[in-house]
Amino acid sequence: MSRIDSAAPPEANPLVRPPDRPDGGDGPGHFVRASVVMGWRWMTRMRTALYLLALLALLTLVATVVPQQPNVPGTVESWLAGSEGPGAGISRVLGLTGAFDVYGSAVFLALLLLLFLSLTACLVPRIRAFVRLVRHSQPPLVRSVGRTDLTAHLVTDSSPDEAHAAAAALLRDRRWRVRDAGAPDAPGRGTKPAQVAAETGLWTREGGSLLFHLSFYVLLAAIVFGQLLTFEGQRGLVEGEAGFVDTEVSYWSYRPGRWWGEADHRGWRMDLDAFHVDWVRDPLAPGAGQPTTFRSEVTITPPDGEPYPAVIDSNQPLVVDGMKIHQLDWGYSPRLVVEVDGEVVHDRFLTAQLGDGGAFYRTAVKAPGADPDVGLDVFLYPFAPDGDDGRPQLTGAPWDDAPVVIVSQYRGNLRLGETQQTINELDTSGLELVGGAYLRPGQTVEIEGVTVSFPELRRWVGFQVSDRPQIPWLLFGSALLVGGLILALYAYRRRLWVLASPEPGSGRTLLLVAGRAFQRPQAFEEEHARLVAALADATGATPATPVAPDEPPQDPAPAGSAAGAGAPSTR
Amino acid sequence: MSTDQLASLSRVLYSPTTLALYLGAAFVYLYALTTTVGRSAERERGRRAQRVGAILAVLGITTHVAHEIVRGLAQERFPLGNMFEVTSLMALVGVAGGLAYLQFVRKRPELNGFVLLGGALLLAMALLMYAEPGPLQPILDTWWRHFHVSLLVGAMGIFAAGFVFNGLYLLRDTAERSVAAARTATTRGSTVGAAYVGDLDTGDVPTGSSVAAAGGPHGDGPDGEDPEGEDPDEAAERAHAAAYRAALRAGVPAVKLAVGVFVGTALVSWVWLVEADTLAAGMQRFLTVNLVMVAAALLARWFVPFLPSTATLDGLAHRTIAFAFVMWTVGVIAGAMWAEQSWGRFWGWDPKETGSFLTWVAYAGYLHARATHGVKGRKAAWIGVGSFLVLMATYLVANYVIVGLHSYAEL
Numbered sequence: 001m002s003r004i005d006s007a008a009p010p011e012a013n014p015l016v017r018p019p020d021r022p023d024g025g026d027g028p029g030h031f032v033r034a035s036v037v038m039g040w041r042w043m044t045r046m047r048t049a050l051y052l053l054a055l056l057a058l059l060t061l062v063a064t065v066v067p068q069q070p071n072v073p074g075t076v077e078s079w080l081a082g083s084e085g086p087g088a089g090i091s092r093v094l095g096l097t098g099a100f101d102v103y104g105s106a107v108f109l110a111l112l113l114l115l116f117l118s119l120t121a122c123l124v125p126r127i128r129a130f131v132r133l134v135r136h137s138q139p140p141l142v143r144s145v146g147r148t149d150l151t152a153h154l155v156t157d158s159s160p161d162e163a164h165a166a167a168a169a170l171l172r173d174r175r176w177r178v179r180d181a182g183a184p185d186a187p188g189r190g191t192k193p194a195q196v197a198a199e200t201g202l203w204t205r206e207g208g209s210l211l212f213h214l215s216f217y218v219l220l221a222a223i224v225f226g227q228l229l230t231f232e233g234q235r236g237l238v239e240g241e242a243g244f245v246d247t248e249v250s251y252w253s254y255r256p257g258r259w260w261g262e263a264d265h266r267g268w269r270m271d272l273d274a275f276h277v278d279w280v281r282d283p284l285a286p287g288a289g290q291p292t293t294f295r296s297e298v299t300i301t302p303p304d305g306e307p308y309p310a311v312i313d314s315n316q317p318l319v320v321d322g323m324k325i326h327q328l329d330w331g332y333s334p335r336l337v338v339e340v341d342g343e344v345v346h347d348r349f350l351t352a353q354l355g356d357g358g359a360f361y362r363t364a365v366k367a368p369g370a371d372p373d374v375g376l377d378v379f380l381y382p383f384a385p386d387g388d389d390g391r392p393q394l395t396g397a398p399w400d401d402a403p404v405v406i407v408s409q410y411r412g413n414l415r416l417g418e419t420q421q422t423i424n425e426l427d428t429s430g431l432e433l434v435g436g437a438y439l440r441p442g443q444t445v446e447i448e449g450v451t452v453s454f455p456e457l458r459r460w461v462g463f464q465v466s467d468r469p470q471i472p473w474l475l476f477g478s479a480l481l482v483g484g485l486i487l488a489l490y491a492y493r494r495r496l497w498v499l500a501s502p503e504p505g506s507g508r509t510l511l512l513v514a515g516r517a518f519q520r521p522q523a524f525e526e527e528h529a530r531l532v533a534a535l536a537d538a539t540g541a542t543p544a545t546p547v548a549p550d551e552p553p554q555d556p557a558p559a560g561s562a563a564g565a566g567a568p569s570t571r
Numbered sequence: 572m573s574t575d576q577l578a579s580l581s582r583v584l585y586s587p588t589t590l591a592l593y594l595g596a597a598f599v600y601l602y603a604l605t606t607t608v609g610r611s612a613e614r615e616r617g618r619r620a621q622r623v624g625a626i627l628a629v630l631g632i633t634t635h636v637a638h639e640i641v642r643g644l645a646q647e648r649f650p651l652g653n654m655f656e657v658t659s660l661m662a663l664v665g666v667a668g669g670l671a672y673l674q675f676v677r678k679r680p681e682l683n684g685f686v687l688l689g690g691a692l693l694l695a696m697a698l699l700m701y702a703e704p705g706p707l708q709p710i711l712d713t714w715w716r717h718f719h720v721s722l723l724v725g726a727m728g729i730f731a732a733g734f735v736f737n738g739l740y741l742l743r744d745t746a747e748r749s750v751a752a753a754r755t756a757t758t759r760g761s762t763v764g765a766a767y768v769g770d771l772d773t774g775d776v777p778t779g780s781s782v783a784a785a786g787g788p789h790g791d792g793p794d795g796e797d798p799e800g801e802d803p804d805e806a807a808e809r810a811h812a813a814a815y816r817a818a819l820r821a822g823v824p825a826v827k828l829a830v831g832v833f834v835g836t837a838l839v840s841w842v843w844l845v846e847a848d849t850l851a852a853g854m855q856r857f858l859t860v861n862l863v864m865v866a867a868a869l870l871a872r873w874f875v876p877f878l879p880s881t882a883t884l885d886g887l888a889h890r891t892i893a894f895a896f897v898m899w900t901v902g903v904i905a906g907a908m909w910a911e912q913s914w915g916r917f918w919g920w921d922p923k924e925t926g927s928f929l930t931w932v933a934y935a936g937y938l939h940a941r942a943t944h945g946v947k948g949r950k951a952a953w954i955g956v957g958s959f960l961v962l963m964a965t966y967l968v969a970n971y972v973i974v975g976l977h978s979y980a981e982l
Contacts, residue, residue, distance in 0.1 A: 046943040053936045057961070060929040064922055064965060071921055103920050232915075280706060290706065315713040315913045326915035464915045471911065478904045485900060489893040489938075522677065522886075 043114075043121035052115050059111065063102035066094060076100050116220065123213055130206055139179045139199035141192045142497050145514040150525065152532040154511035156541035160194060160500035163509050166538045167196045167498035170531075176200040176496070193499055201493040205519070208487020211480055218477035226470025228259040231323075238333045238349040238460040243271030243299070246323070246465065264467070266321040267303040272296060275330060275459045279399055289397070296327055296461050312463075322467060329353070329462035332361045332380050334405055338370075339451040345369040351460045352380050353424050359396035363424045365407075366414050374450055375410040375426045392438060405454050408436040409447045492519035496531065511541055577645035578704045584638035585659065586698055592631030593666065593691040599624035600684030601870075604877045607681060608812065621680055628670060628687060635663050646704035651720045654970055658697035660721075665728030666690035669735075669891070677887065679879065682739075685871065689735045692867060693728075699843070699856055715909035722902030723927070727962065729895035730934070734959035736888035737952045742823055742871060743878045744949055749822035750815075816876035823872050832868040836861045838960050842967040885948070888955060889941055896934050903927050926965030933958035 042048055067075040067085075075084065080095060082088030098105035145151055156163060164182030171178045176198040181189045233251035235244050244250040246265050278293040294314045301307040302321070312318045318325040331352045338346040345367040352361035365376035383397035384404040392404040413430035421427045435447040444453035494517040503510045513532050517524030536542065599620050606617025639660065642650045650656045669686035673679050840860040847853030878884065906927065911917040918924060937958050940951035 046939060047946070050936060050939055050943060050946065053932055053939065057929055057932045057936065060925055060932060061961075063920065064925045064929060064968065068920060071919065292706070315715065315909075317912065317915065324915060326913075328915065466915055468911075468917075471917070474917065475908075482897070482901055482904065485897055489897065520890075 040121060043118045044125065046122070049115075049118050049122060052111065052118055055111055056115065059102050059108055062099050066099045066102075068103070069101045070104070116216070119213060119216060123210065126206070127210060130203075130210060133206075134203060138188075139177060139197040139495060141179070141181055141189060141195060141197050142499075142514070143192050145497065145499075145512065146516070149514045149516045150528045151515075152513045152528070153544040154513065154532070154536050154539070154541035155503065155544035156509050156511060156536075156539045158509055158539050158541075160502055160509050163500035163511055163539050163541075164194065164196050164498065167500075167511075167535055168198075170534055170538050171196070171198040171496065174200075174531075182500070193501065195500075196498040197495070198497075199493070199495045201491050202518075204487050204491035205493055206488075208484045208489075208491055210484070212484030212488050215477050215480035215484055218480060219474065222470045222473035222477055226257075226468060226474070228257045229469050230257045231255070231260045231264065231465075231467040233465045234328060234462060235465065236329075236351050236460050236462045237270070237272035238351070239272055239275055239458045241272070241349060241458075243269055245269045251465070260467075266323060268320050269301040269303075269307075270320075270325070270463070271299045271301075272461055273299055273309070275461050277330065277459070279397075281397075281399060291398075294327055294330070296463075298325075324466050324468070326464045326466070327461055328464040331363075331460055331462075332382060332400060332403070333458045333460040334363075334378070334380055334403075334454055335456045335458070336365055336376070336378065336405070336407075337453045337455060338365060338367050338374055338376065339453075340367075340370040340374060340449070343369075345374060349458060349460070350378065351424070352378065355379070357396075358398075359394070364426045366416060366423075366426070368414055368416055370450075372411050373414040373431075375412075375414050375428075375431050376452065377408040377410065377426055377428075379406040380404070381406070392440075400457060403457050404438050404440055406436065406438045407447075407452060409434050409450060409452075411448075492517055492523065494518065494524050494527070496528075498535065510544060511535070511539070574645050574704075577641050581638050581642035581645055581704070584634050584641060586694070589631050589635045589638060590691060590694050592627050592634060593687050593694060596624045596627035596631055597684045597687035597691060599627060600681070600687060601874060604681045604684060604874060607877060608816070621683075624683065624687075625674075625680070628666075628683065631687075632663070632667050632670075635659075635666070639663065642704055646706060648706065649717050650704075651717065651724065652705075653702045654700040655697050655702045657720070657724050657727075658693060658700060660724045661728040661731065662690045662693035662697065663728070664725040665693060665731045668725070668729050669732035672732075672891065673887075679883070679887075681877075682879070682887075685735050685739060685874075686732055688867060688870070689731055692863065693731060695863065696860065699860070713909070713913070715905070715912060719902055719905040719909050722898050722905060726895040726898035726902055727966070729891055729898065730959055730962055733888050733892035733895060734956060736884050736891060737955040737959075738868075739871065739878055740881055740884035740888055740952050741949070741956065742828075742875050743884060744881045744952070746819040746822035746875045747881065750818050753818065753822075819876040820873065823875055825869060825872060828868055828872055829865045832865045833861050835956075835960060836864040839963045839967060842964070842971050846971040885952065888952065889938075892934060892937060892955060892958075896931075896938065899927075899931060899934065903931060922965075922969040926969045929965055930958065930962045933961045 067079060069076050079085035079091040079100075080088065082091065085091055094100060098107060102108055158166070161182055164180060168178045168180040168182075177200060179197045180186070181192070182194045182196060183189075184194070186194075232255045234253040235251050237243055246268050248254065248262050248265065274297045276293055276295040276297070277291060279291050280288050282288060296312040298310050298312060298318070299307050300310050300318070300320055310318050310320075312325060312327055314327065331354060333349045333351055335349045336346065337344060346365050346369070350363040350365065352363035354360075355362040359381070361380040361382070363378045363380070365374070365378060367374040367376075380403060381392070381394045382400040382403050384392035384394045385402040387393040392402070394404075410426060410428060410431035411434050412432050415421075415427050415430045419427045419429070437445040437447050437452070439445055439452065439454040441454055441457050444451060446452075494515060496513065496515045499512040499514070500509050501512075502508075513528075513535060515524065515528045515531070603617040603620040603624060606613045606620070609617070639650050642656070646652075651660060666686060666689075669690075670683055673682050673686065837857075840857050843856040843860065844850075844853040847856060906924070907917040910919070910924075933954070937951060937955045940946045940954045943951075946954075
């Protein structure tokens with residue numbers, strides 16, 4: 001059997017395929033054709049796949065070490081600014097090479113394409129060979145048993161034909177592919193000795209490997225179509241306040257796939273009744289300060305049905321009409337009322353978010369209705385009990401047992417719509433700081449002619465609503481992947497030959513049971529012993545000591561007699 | 572018993588008890604390994620030593636399991652919540668799985684010592700990350716998590732056993748190659764005389780050393796009968812075998828090995844330099860880890876002559892890694908399913924996910940390399956060793972260095 005050694009020079013290897021057409025001469029057409037053929041050959045090589053896998057590992061390594069824009073935009077920003085990471089200069093180079101968004105970069109896309117091209121190039125010939133194999137291959141007959149084969153010798157009173165039939169039946173029972181060449185006119189036997197040849201494991205192993213590799217197409221298709229068909233939206237809700245309806249306009253952040261349409265929304269309504277959160281409050285207890293509960297109690301109203309209550313827990317999303325609702329984020333929601341000259345310019349619940357460092361929650365009041373605009377920079381400390389001096393002692397504890405709101409008042413131009421600003425941050429470039437104060441719930445203060453009151457503190461929860469029709473397909477692809485992998489690594493190809501021949505002079509029959517495993521020789525050694533024992537059982541045979549263990553019978557009538565009992569002789 | 576008492580009991584069960592038992596068992600087994608080349612009386616002593624080693628190992632596994640249970644009781648949760656617990660369980664799975672595989676499946680108990688030594692090293696490494704028992708964040712305390720993390724941690728432990736086998740393979744292969752090269756050199760490049768190791772330093776003692784060249788006179792089977800037992804030239808044979816062993820050991824340059832292992836470990840252990848509060852503390856941990864690894868490698872080098880054939884070691888590495896690879900694959904998929912359940916997205920390329928994917932790709936590369944002509948063997952084993960470094964580096968980096976990105980403090 002010729003083997004192609006990719007490490008050896010080409011002249012040391014036989015031609016894979018003789019050139020099937022005469023040299024097309026030169027010219028651009030020939031060059032292109034030759035390049036394509038060469039490229040394809042290069043792609044079919046396992047070594048290429050290894051290089052590509054190494055490149056994939058390298059890119060992934062970069063993405064592990066360098067912060068990624070889609071995951072942590074803030075960290076990327078501070079890398080680029082030089083306040084974190086290796087410095088602004090290196091970060092700029094990283095940015096130019098696309099290292100901050102590896103999985104969105106053209107290099108990654110190209111690599112993915114090459115990987116799938118290489119996979120296809122590897123699989124096409126393998127699938128063809130596999131189909132050919134399944135259709136046409138039969139276990140090969142042997143002329144003699146090789147030195148590397150496992151052998152055992154038996155002797156029985158049955159005739160050779162009976163012994164062959166018994167062996168064939170036994171192996172068929174165990175789902176081997178059996179070729180019974182006991183008869184002299186058996187096809188393909190020629191001058192080879194009478195035998196039963198059997199093979200198993202090849203289809204399973206190679207089939208498993210193909211299944212494993214084909215599962216990547218299923219996964220890829222699921223991911224690509226999933227990107228097109230998926231929907232993900234986010235929306236915050238304050239406890240007890242009006243909820244929202246699943247329509248395009250009601251989401252704060254809206255990320256539909258290209259093929260997602262307005263008609264795909266289900267139109268249910270969700271209201272947040274209560275949000276429960278708790279922590280390990282004992283400062284001396286292990287895990288002090290860690291949260292222990294996140295649970296939302298909501299009411300769902302289907303578009304044409306009765307409202308019903310539901311619960312969303314930290315590992316238990318709510319499924320409504322195929323859409324999954326998760327808790328994504330939460331914060332405190334102070335209601336702040338701002339009056340200027342007796343006129344209310346702001347009265348609603350704010351959605352304060354956890355600030356840097358996690359000790360406080362931060363939000364902002366933007367009241368363009370006043371003249372000039374009123375802006376409040378709001379800091380909320382959930383647990384700030386009064387100290388000895390009667391002033392709040394700010395702690396980092398997150399539970400709202402003694403909340404205090406600290407506001408800094410700005411007047412001027414909020415520049416709403418002019419600059420990009422988040423709802424929890426003021427753009428102070430057009431504003432002037434005029435004063436500040438702190439409030440407990442129920443308190444009212446006046447700062448430079450503006451009355452601020454803090455009647456009530458609630459909580460808000462950020463929900464994510466998603467529709468991912470690709471999930472079942474991803475699960476299917478994963479199942480194929482794991483199943484194929486197990487078969488490819490654990491099934492093993494092995495062959496067995498049972499050669500029965502009459503023992504000269506005694507009228508008994510000698511059985512030679514030879515086996516060869518292409519993988520997992522240890523596992524086969526045990527299996528071979530079991531098969532020999534089963535065959536001895538089926539034919540009423542006893543172990544025999546061959547005369548010349550290293551010289552297996554070259555023809556149906558071996559010389560010498562060996563009826564003596566002894567241990568089954570394995571090599 | 573109070574929680575505090577349980578906690579301190581679990582601590583004592585872990586270190587020194589389990590650590591000492593593993594180390595003791597490892598050294599007893601390693602001693603037994605050296606007797607496999609001795610006379611039959613010596614081998615009988617080796618067999619007895621193996622029995623002692625087995626008792627110590629079983630005791631060690633028992634106290635290790637007891638530690639996990641007591642710790643679980645102390646904090647009223649499954650002990651898989653932080654780096655210490657994960658590394659500890661990784662060692663437990665590696666030791667129990669590796670020993671069971673060697674003992675019952677492959678029937679090669681003489682290699683148990685190396686698995687136990689690796690387990691003891693992991694155990695000691697976990698002590699660097701020791702954390703007092705405590706509760707788990709609610710988002711972590713689910714059936715999904717236990718399933719997903721147990722699979723990955725189990726796979727990590729078995730990958731560690733595969734790393735040990737790959738390392739031993741590379742040591743043995745290096746030794747055999749340099750002995751073969753020395754032979755070729757003494758016969759001026761001709762391979763005709765290569766079958767005679769006698770040229771090396773015992774004078775001209777013609778022997779059936781093709782047996783020796785294939786895997787050491789007796790290194791391949793502890794219970795094999797001594798073929799030269801009845802030989803009148805037994806003394807010469809023994810001297811020759813000892814010379815061959817010395818040549819094998821000398822075939823692995825100690826300084827190069829030490830430097831290589833130091834640098835290789837540094838690829839992972841730099842994390843402690845970065846993570847520690849002060850440079851001195853970080854340097855202390857960094858140097859401790861590196862020097863312990865160097866010491867372990869030098870110890871393994873001493874046992875090179877007693878190792879089984881490279882084919883056996885390669886097979887062991889492949890089967891263990893293949894098993895762990897399946898576990899890892901299922902574990903990563905389970906992680907994606909949990910992420911979809913918990914965070915509302917199945918894959919987000921965060922450092923943990925990226926790290927587990929990187930490890931998967933690296934080990935996929937190893938499995939493919941083993942099936943590639945011109946790469947399988949030595950190069951594939953290097954890829955296997957590199958994959959384990961990737962595994963450990965991403966495990967530590969994603970937990971220590973990029974802390975905050977994968978924080979569970981928020982929803």
